[in-house]
Amino acid sequence: MKKLILYNGPNSPFGRKTKIAALIHDIPIEEKIIKVQESEFLDTFNPLRKIPTLVINENQTIVDSDNICLYFDSISQKKTLFDQKNYWEIMTIISLANGLMEAGLERRMEIIRPSNEQSKSFIDKQEIRIFRTIKWLENQWKRHTIDDLSMDQIAVACALEYTKFRFTDKWTKDCVILDKWLKIFNQKDFMKNTIPKESV
Numbered sequence: 001m002k003k004l005i006l007y008n009g010p011n012s013p014f015g016r017k018t019k020i021a022a023l024i025h026d027i028p029i030e031e032k033i034i035k036v037q038e039s040e041f042l043d044t045f046n047p048l049r050k051i052p053t054l055v056i057n058e059n060q061t062i063v064d065s066d067n068i069c070l071y072f073d074s075i076s077q078k079k080t081l082f083d084q085k086n087y088w089e090i091m092t093i094i095s096l097a098n099g100l101m102e103a104g105l106e107r108r109m110e111i112i113r114p115s116n117e118q119s120k121s122f123i124d125k126q127e128i129r130i131f132r133t134i135k136w137l138e139n140q141w142k143r144h145t146i147d148d149l150s151m152d153q154i155a156v157a158c159a160l161e162y163t164k165f166r167f168t169d170k171w172t173k174d175c176v177i178l179d180k181w182l183k184i185f186n187q188k189d190f191m192k193n194t195i196p197k198e199s200v
């Protein structure tokens with residue numbers, strides 16, 4: 001059995017995705033919650049110094065949440081979360097969910113800067129991107145009708161929850177399909193067991 005250490009943050013939506021993938025695949029990981037800005041040690045594993053970062057047997061690193069999820073999928077005996085039949089659709093929706101997370105994160109990083117250093121146009125751009133992406137997902141959301149669990153559903157759920165946590169839930173008013181789907185999806189144990197502590 002390989003020793004898998006997942007360096008993660010307390011609220012990272014990218015990290016949440018990887019934790020959920022590990023839970024669904026029943027892969028034991030040791031999660032280490034770190035303060036990424038202060039974690040110089042991480043640079044030897046991941047020079048970008050970002051979480052999540054997975055370290056295997058203390059000598060191999062997997063960087064980026066999508067690669068970590070794909071790795072768990074590759075070593076699992078359980079059903080894949082990246083079904084070949086819908087592979088490119090799944091990957092595209094995951095990328096949109098990642099973009100949603102990034103926009104939320106960038107917006108947050110900007111609004112916590114001293115007010116004289118903030119760029120209103122940058123914040124506006126991220127907010128417009130967030131609303132536009134959620135509306136796009138709403139308009140073509142088909143995954144909610146599919147019983148099979150896939151990685152894009154998990155990524156979208158993590159991105160929408162992070163949007164609510166760090167920004168707003170205003171979008172739920174005109175994105176009723178996504179809102180209804182998310183409420184049901186949130187009942188799953190892997191969602192309940194990975195709620196970021198600060199958001200409770």
Ligand SMILES: N[C@@H](CCC(=O)N[C@@H](CS)C(=O)NCC(=O)O)C(=O)O
Pocket residue numbers: 009011012013014036037049050051052063064065066098105
């Ligand atoms: N593409 C990366 C993004 C990861 C990412 O942006 N992580 C953030 C936290 S949610 C981070 O580590 N930020 C640290 C920093 O920018 O200093 C992934 O999917 O894992």
